[in-house]
Every structure is written in C-alpha cells, then in structure tokens.
Amino acid sequence: MKLVRKLVPFGKKKLLAGMMQASGVNFALGGLPSWSGLLVVNYHRIGARESCPFDGNLYSATAERLERQVQQYQRHADVVGIDDLETIVAGRPGKHILITFDDGYRDNYDLAFPVLKQAGVPATFFIATGFIDRPHVAWWDEIAWIIRNAKVSSLAAGRWFECGLQIDSNDPRAAVGRAVQTYWQLQGPATEDFMNDLAREAGTGRCGPEQARNLWMDWDMVRELDAEGFDIGGHTVSHPVLARQETSVQREEIFGSMRRLTEELGKSPKAFSYPVGQPDMFTEETKQLVREAGYTFAFSFYGQYDPMTATDRFNIPRCAIDFDLPPAILQSRLTLPQVFARK
Structure with missing residues (x-):
C-alpha cells in the first residue's frame, strides 16, 4: 500500500489502474473486504455531450454507460439511499455506495431515471429549485x-x-x-x-430564457422521482458559490431550497449538496446554516471516500464520475477507493 500511495501523486493512477485490471488484482480484491464505509459517486448530465450547446464537461455518462456502471456498483457493494446513512454512520459494516445527481437537469429524468428504476437501485437527486421555478440557463x-x-x-x-x-x-x-x-x-x-x-x-x-426550454425537470417530474422512492435533496435556489456570498444570501439560498422542496413534495428533504463543492466553496458558517435549515446531511465534491470512522455529517465527500473516466479507473475505485477515489 505504501508503494501505491507513492505512485498516485505522480500521475500514475491511470497506469496503476490498468495494471490492476490486467493482472486480475481488481477481480481478487472485489471479493475481499478491502474497504469499509461509504463511497459516494456523483453525476451531473446524462446523454451524448457532442450535441450540447452548453457545457459539455457537465456530462458524466451516456445512458448505456450509466447502466453498466450501476451494474458494477451492485456487484461490488450495497447501493444505499439517504435513509441508510444513519445506520452506516452508527457503524454498520460493509461496502456502501450512494449514487447522486446534481442540479436537476431534464436528462436525469429522461435517461437516468429509467436506468435506475430498471436496476432497482436508490439514488439521490439534488435540485437547485430556482431552475425548476424559473427555467433559465445556469x-x-x-x-x-x-x-x-x-x-x-x-x-x-x-x-x-x-x-x-x-x-x-x-x-x-x-x-x-x-x-x-x-x-x-x-x-x-x-x-x-x-x-x-x-x-x-x-x-x-x-x-435568453427561451434557450432553457426542456433543459430542466419540472416539479411533476421531481414529484414522480420522489413517489418512486428516490431521494430528493437541496442544492440551493440559484446555485451560487456559497463561500463567496454574504451570510444573508447564503441563508436565503439554503433555507429557500428547503422551503420550496418542502412545499412541492409535502415533506422536508434530509440531504443537501454544496454547489461546486470544493473545499474553499463552503465554510463552517455555511455548514451551520445548512444544519439550522433542517438538513441532516450535506455533501461536498472534491473526491475521497468516507471510511465512516469520524464522519462529519455536513461534509460527506463525493467523487466525480466523468464522461472520459477510464473503465479501469472506475473498477479500481470500487476495489480500492482509499487510493482511486482521491482527487
């Protein structure tokens, strides 16, 4: 393991993952308790990014690739939902994977929802409520x-x-x-x-707002996801970088998301994800406001996985699923997240 940790910072992660895949190490580790805790994977858009007039970097996978990845998650770990976090935080043993989506893009409903429903796995959709209420280009x-x-x-x-x-x-x-x-x-x-x-x-x-036509889910779609058992979480109202805002703006963004989701779903969401989610994009004050708003958990977005030994409920790490993520990296991440879930 010391050798692995030395290789990764020098850009050897892709090479190492390929070696692990080709040598059968990933296959061997897959059946062993090589890790325990919570690995949270995060997606944004689903589909073919080539035809996108906006930010193609937001695409995480095609529907077909998502389907294959979900199957990998199911083979390697227990795929869990937000309600499972209490027992996991309390020490529930085993490998756990939480699937999340950020922002509320329409393709999450059109393409990801059928894949997840067919596979019978839980997932969490973090919604920026202002995009649903007043569709516009982010x-x-x-x-x-x-x-x-x-x-x-x-x-x-x-x-x-x-x-x-x-x-x-x-x-x-x-x-x-x-x-x-x-x-x-x-x-x-x-x-x-x-x-x-x-x-x-x-x-x-x-x-103009006309360019946001069919870009976002509507509230009927969000309610359908909720009715099908998927978790809906807060992601602010307008998706600002919270650490760059005055306290009053942070409060309205965080409390406003809680208020709108509660109004539309008839129940309060338990989880929140910080927009962009890098270490300098939310503060201790931000975390306190999320807690005061009534959220139970909050998620960052700068890699790593949580071994659940000293979990900060308001800074649970997530790692990105990128469109160009090599299959060997994903496979290695599922067998050895201590190394491959790192940024």
Whole structure:
C-alpha cells in the first residue's frame, strides 16, 4: 500500500489502474473486504455531450454507460439511499455506495431515471429549485454558450483575465474551463458584472430564457422521482458559490431550497449538496446554516471516500464520475477507493 500511495501523486493512477485490471488484482480484491464505509459517486448530465450547446464537461455518462456502471456498483457493494446513512454512520459494516445527481437537469429524468428504476437501485437527486421555478440557463452553461459562440478569437487582458483569454473555436474547452474557474472566485455581485462583460466582449449577448426550454425537470417530474422512492435533496435556489456570498444570501439560498422542496413534495428533504463543492466553496458558517435549515446531511465534491470512522455529517465527500473516466479507473475505485477515489 505504501508503494501505491507513492505512485498516485505522480500521475500514475491511470497506469496503476490498468495494471490492476490486467493482472486480475481488481477481480481478487472485489471479493475481499478491502474497504469499509461509504463511497459516494456523483453525476451531473446524462446523454451524448457532442450535441450540447452548453457545457459539455457537465456530462458524466451516456445512458448505456450509466447502466453498466450501476451494474458494477451492485456487484461490488450495497447501493444505499439517504435513509441508510444513519445506520452506516452508527457503524454498520460493509461496502456502501450512494449514487447522486446534481442540479436537476431534464436528462436525469429522461435517461437516468429509467436506468435506475430498471436496476432497482436508490439514488439521490439534488435540485437547485430556482431552475425548476424559473427555467433559465445556469451560469456555467451560459459561460460555455458565450465562448462557443464568440465572434472573436480572444478577449483582451483586463479586469477578469489578467493575460487575456484565447478562444480556440475548434476546441473551446480550455477557454470555458478558465472562464468558469474565474467565476468561482468572484464575490457576490461581481458575478453579474463578469457575465455582462463576457457577453459584450465576446459579441454574443446574454442567453435568453427561451434557450432553457426542456433543459430542466419540472416539479411533476421531481414529484414522480420522489413517489418512486428516490431521494430528493437541496442544492440551493440559484446555485451560487456559497463561500463567496454574504451570510444573508447564503441563508436565503439554503433555507429557500428547503422551503420550496418542502412545499412541492409535502415533506422536508434530509440531504443537501454544496454547489461546486470544493473545499474553499463552503465554510463552517455555511455548514451551520445548512444544519439550522433542517438538513441532516450535506455533501461536498472534491473526491475521497468516507471510511465512516469520524464522519462529519455536513461534509460527506463525493467523487466525480466523468464522461472520459477510464473503465479501469472506475473498477479500481470500487476495489480500492482509499487510493482511486482521491482527487
């Protein structure tokens, strides 16, 4: 294990996973108690990302790939829901996997829901309620749309990009990623200035609400998921980076999500996930507000798994399922999450 831990930081994870898969180590570990605790896997969008006019990086899997991954989860662990967390936190032994989806995209209902229902596994859908109440294009998708449709090949150096921003029209992903990361660091009201300036300098204007048609689930769909036994959780109202907001804004985002979900579902959700969920994107104050709002658990999103030895109920880690995740990495993550669930 010491050798494994030395290899991973030097970018050997993919190579190591391939070796484990080819040598049969993954197969051998799959039948052994190689870990115990909770591995939380997180998805965003489901489908074919090539046709997406927005942020293709949000796609986690096709429906077919999701089906295969769910089958892998079932072979390796007990797939659990939010109600199981109390006994797991209390020391219930074994390997447990929790499947989660963030934001409330329509493709979660159209494509993921049938797969999960057919497999008979629980899952949790974290809903940003403002996208359901007032359908509009989310800030990360609008950033991607602006850059994809930019009328210029670069943005000048200035307030937002110290060295400017180069836009490759054939592959704008790098520019989209840099712009999104810039947005992450902005405080409160500065985000709207950034979006307006980006749209103006790119020559595209802002996304109108008509471009959000069929982008999000509606409340009938959310209620159907709930009626079928899937867990519904809070994900704020408008999906801001909470740590960059004033306390009053954080409170309204967190309490507002609880209020709307309770109104629409007739019961209070137990779980919450922090938007973006990196270590610097929620604070101890944020966690306290989530607790005060009535949530029982809250999830971050920066890798790792939870051995449930000293669990922080308001910072349960999740690892991303990426569209380009090599199958060997996923297989190794299921047999040795101590190493392969790390960021």
